[in-house]
Amino acid sequence: MNKLLITAALAAACALPVQANTHKEAPDMAQDKAPTAQQNKMTQCNKDAEGKTGDERKAFMKTCLAAKKPTQQDKMKTCNADPKAKELKGDERKAFMKSCLSA
Known part of the structure; x- marks a missing residue:
């Protein structure tokens, strides 16, 4: 009876990683969506901030991202x-x- 329980426990333990791996596709689905307005704004601000570093860049990004159209x-x-x-x-x-x- 103990061998049967151990065998069943090992089989269940081996099956868990297989079940956990079936959900790996979820992050890939997010790549198919179009970027949000905030993501587009972040991309543009990053391009505009080229050459700036440290506190100057931080201040620029804060102002750029807060700017309203x-x-x-x-x-x-x-x-x-x-x-x-x-x-x-x-x-x-x-x-x-x-x-x-x-x-």
């Missing part, structure tokens, strides 16, 4: 504040605003 409303405020926008009227102003907002 201007919203359409922010762009509209900036374009409206431009002195040229205040001078123009009608189609000329419309063309200027279109150009300004797309920049």
